[in-house]
Amino acid sequence: MKIEKVINNNVVSALENGREVVVMGRGIGFQLRAGMDIPGELIEKVFRLDNPGVMDQFKSLVQKLPPERLQISAEVIQYAKGVMNKKLNHNIYLTLTDHINFAIERYQKKMLFSNPLLREVRTFYREEYL
Structure with missing residues (x-):
């Protein structure tokens, strides 16, 4: 997987089989540049979004928020996938991450x-609410 753009020290945009993905990992963007291969041991999570517009929005959001909030979102989504045993829309990574970020900002204020x-x-939404 090759880096397309370093978003911050913990997130990069990359190409995987000609498809753009967002890759998260502690220090993954530190001292790496566009065109370099991503060391596999640094990869913690790969976000694959089908819609290029949604991918651009997701990258923009990720640049602005602390990595912990993206991690919270990823963990919630992983939990929901396991508990509900349903396929979730890939846009949930953008919408839930934005929602969590905004909720935390409101709480802090x-x-x-x-x-x-x-x-x-x-x-x-009885099943989802439980």
Whole structure:
């Protein structure tokens, strides 16, 4: 896998079989440049998104947030895949990561909100809510 662009010290954009992916790993972007191979031992997570527009949005989001928030999102998605045993839309990496980031920012600013749709969510998405 070759680096296409270093996004930050922990995230790079790369090409995998001619397809763009976002690769995460501690220090993966440190001292590496475009065109270099990514050492396999540095790869922790590979994000593959089908839509190029969504991939660009995801890369832009990843540049702005701490790597822990991306890790939280990846762990939640992995857990959901295992528990629900359903295929999830790849866009969930962008939408959930953005949602988690925004929720943490609001919490840090003490901007707490109640969810007026909580009862409906419990009713209509019973399996997902549990």
